[in-house]
Amino acid sequence: MDQLISDSLKETDEASLRAKYSEQDEFVIVDEFLPLEVLSRWELELARLKPHVHRNYLPGHKKGGSVAYQTMNALAPSITRVYHSAPLLGFLRRVVGAEVNECPSSDPHRCALYAYTEEGDHMGWHYDTSYYKDRRWTVLVGFKDESSSHLLCLLHTRNSDRDVVNLELQIKPGTLVIFNGDKVYHAVSPLKKGESRYIVSMQYVTTGKMNPFMRFISNMKDAVAYFGLRGVFGKGRLR
Structure with a gap:
């Protein structure tokens, strides 16, 4: 896996990505970063994950599975x-210009699957408020998208010197969206009937x-809004 990612890094313009990340107030898109070989492996594993998707509905905030x-x-x-x-961790450090590390092993959100599979599945507008004492980053990875749903983002909402930038994105498989969730206001538009959308969310601190x-x-937030009590406090153990 490391070699496949290292090979992908050879095709990236890191200087340009660093500049965009800074100019866009800690937000950047890396188009189709993961190779098809990696996505094919993910596709094989998706069937094993589907029975374990925990669905939540919080009126006015979100509807979907994780x-x-x-x-x-x-x-x-x-x-x-x-x-x-x-190699991915090193790449993230160079792009964001900080000492990026994995979340603690006890954090159920460090690497999670978001499954939007029913009509009306969505995520309301929010910041990824961090409860950590230091900085945290979100990396969304496009996985499988058969929908008209979009990632909606507002940039510079907390920067009084800049006009707010409104983005509507369809994340292609293998594409990375790297951002500081405390700065980027974002949402996911509702799914239509018969559509599905799978995204991998990775968190770093x-x-x-x-x-x-x-x-x-x-x-408690993760238990109520995402993974259920067993998924958080039961450590997600399979029986």
């Missing part, structure tokens, strides 16, 4: 290998420090 890291690691190791890839109370708050 799979936590622990289940992903057990059933879809080629996906979590990308998350753990040293600088040190991963979080006080116990905020860890409890973070876990």
Whole structure:
């Protein structure tokens, strides 16, 4: 896996990506970064993940399904290998210009699957509020998209010196969307009947420090809004 990612890095213009990331207030798109060989492996593992999708509906906020890291690691190791890839981690550090590291192993959101599979599945407007003491980044990876749904983003919402930029994106398979979720206001538009959309969400931090109370708050949010109590507090163990 590391070699495949290293090969992809040879085709990227890192200087241009760094400039765009800075100019767009910590947001950049890396088109079709993952090769088809990696996506083919992911496709084979998707069938194993589907029975373990935990669905949530929070009126006014979100409707859809998710799979936590622990289940992903057990059933879809080629996906979590990308998350753990040293070449990818080095690439992220160079693009964002910071000491990016993996989230703690106990964080169910460090590498998760988002499954939009029913009519009306969506994600409301939000920031990826971090409960960590330091910085956190979101990396969305296009996986399988058979929908008219889009990732909606507003850039520079917290920058009074810039006009807000409105983006409507369809993330192609293998494409990375790298951003600081505390700065980028974003949403996912609703699915139509008969459509489906699968996205892999990867989270990275600088040190991963979080006080116990905020860890409890973070876990409860993930349990209610994403993975269920078992997916968070049961560590996603399969029986």
